[in-house]
Amino acid sequence: MNALTPPAAPPAASLSEAQAGLRAEEAARILAKTALFAPPEATLADGRRDLVGLSREELAAEMVAIGEKPFRAKQLWHWIYHQGTADFAAMSTIAKPMQRRLAERFVVGRPEVATVQTSADETRKWLFRFRDGQQAETVYIPEEDRGAVCISSQVGCTLSCRFCHTGTQRLVRNLSAAEIVGQFMAARDSYGEWPSPTDGATRLLSNVVMMGMGEPLYNYENVAKALRILMDGEGIGLSRRRITLSTSGVVPMMDRCGAELNVGLAVSLHAVTDELRDEIVPLNRKYPIAELMAACRRYPGASNARRITFEYVMLRGVNDSEAEARELVRLLRGIPAKVNLIPFNPWPGSPYKTSHSEVIGRFADILNEAGYASPIRRPRGRDILAACGQLKTESERRAQRQA
Numbered sequence: 001m002n003a004l005t006p007p008a009a010p011p012a013a014s015l016s017e018a019q020a021g022l023r024a025e026e027a028a029r030i031l032a033k034t035a036l037f038a039p040p041e042a043t044l045a046d047g048r049r050d051l052v053g054l055s056r057e058e059l060a061a062e063m064v065a066i067g068e069k070p071f072r073a074k075q076l077w078h079w080i081y082h083q084g085t086a087d088f089a090a091m092s093t094i095a096k097p098m099q100r101r102l103a104e105r106f107v108v109g110r111p112e113v114a115t116v117q118t119s120a121d122e123t124r125k126w127l128f129r130f131r132d133g134q135q136a137e138t139v140y141i142p143e144e145d146r147g148a149v150c151i152s153s154q155v156g157c158t159l160s161c162r163f164c165h166t167g168t169q170r171l172v173r174n175l176s177a178a179e180i181v182g183q184f185m186a187a188r189d190s191y192g193e194w195p196s197p198t199d200g201a202t203r204l205l206s207n208v209v210m211m212g213m214g215e216p217l218y219n220y221e222n223v224a225k226a227l228r229i230l231m232d233g234e235g236i237g238l239s240r241r242r243i244t245l246s247t248s249g250v251v252p253m254m255d256r257c258g259a260e261l262n263v264g265l266a267v268s269l270h271a272v273t274d275e276l277r278d279e280i281v282p283l284n285r286k287y288p289i290a291e292l293m294a295a296c297r298r299y300p301g302a303s304n305a306r307r308i309t310f311e312y313v314m315l316r317g318v319n320d321s322e323a324e325a326r327e328l329v330r331l332l333r334g335i336p337a338k339v340n341l342i343p344f345n346p347w348p349g350s351p352y353k354t355s356h357s358e359v360i361g362r363f364a365d366i367l368n369e370a371g372y373a374s375p376i377r378r379p380r381g382r383d384i385l386a387a388c389g390q391l392k393t394e395s396e397r398r399a400q401r402q403a
Contacts, residue, residue, distance in 0.1 A: 034218045037154070052182055052185070053179070053225070059077060078235070085194075113127075115127040124187075138183040150211050153210055154215065156169040157213060157215060175219065177223075206242060244265070255298060267296060270311070270312055271319050273289075307336045310337055314343050316353040320355040
């Protein structure tokens with residue numbers, strides 16, 4: 001057996017009706033709790049409504065409310081999400097009187113670019129400022145002929161993973177669907193990649209990873225709405241296979257995400273025992289490893305052609321032993337999986353060090369020999385604090401200095 005022939009997966013264990021009911025109740029409690037961190041309304045101070053982030057049905061309703069036929073929503077959808085047009089006056093298939101009416105009532109928004117930095121390796125990081133003054137970071141990671149936009153779902157984070165810089169920033173609020181989609185749209189603006197391709201061509205900004213600031217499944221409703229917009233075939237048109245959602249293991253919402261979105265799944269694992277994971281990923285105290293792995297086995301569409309990605313940050317002397325590599329093999333048995341081994345990216349005040357390269361190499365060898373592809377992720381954007389686990393808005397520190 002080798003990395004090209006991973007262990008066969010047994011049939012996924014499904015939840016009993018009683019278990020499914022309990023999971024649904026718990027998911028509802030999670031959504032009710034996270035609603036306390038709701039984003040502000042999408043209405044500007046002058047009363048105009050932002051059309052970005054509205055579903056097709058909501059956009060049609062806005063048109064009906066101003067006396068227009070629902071077909072107008074289809075026109076706007078094309079201009080906003082396929083052409084990337086933010087100015088009604090540039091929407092040439094809409095008559096000028098109607099362009100003026102729309103401009104009086106609506107806007108096609110983008111987050112404001114507070115700062116933009118480009119790394120020596122061409123990784124680019126934006127600090128976006130939203131209408132209420134809150135900020136979040138977005139990163140574009142280029143490859144030779146494609147690349148991924150790493151999008152944030154919250155301002156700050158509530159999980160407090162000990163190795164993650166973002167976890168040291170308190171959770172302020174969830175991002176709206178408009179603010180989530182807007183990050184990708186603004187990144188496309190930056191690279192001049194409108195309109196969306198219709199001929200099968202691939203843009204440089206080809207993939208989306210929900211791996212920025214925050215836990216996406218603690219803002220599920222807005223994230224799901226944003227991803228549906230990104231996947232709409234008459235707009236931005238990203239395939240679900242080009243979208244990956246990363247979670248630290250919010251088990252009840254993993255089930256819902258799989259049932260409703262079925263995008264690629266990445267799981268921030270980072271430890272193979274509950275004792276250690278309780279310490280470095282505190283969410284594990286609520287959803288321990290056994291429950292997390294069972295949720296992974298239930299995730300729909302997981303197959304040898306569409307594997308679940310397990311993220312594993314390599315911390316020197318903490319989680320990088322050969323024994324832990326072998327235990328990871330045992331945990332993954334029966335799950336179509338690959339493992340991203342991530343050399344720890346230092347940040348100011350962090351208590352950890354990066355594992356030695358030969359230790360990471362041996363860890364990868366054990367996983368590969370067991371049939372699990374285990375690439376060692378090349379750190380990108382370290383010089384601008386854009387690498388995995390380094391995102392934390394500088395605005396927080398600047399605000400403290402100016403207070």
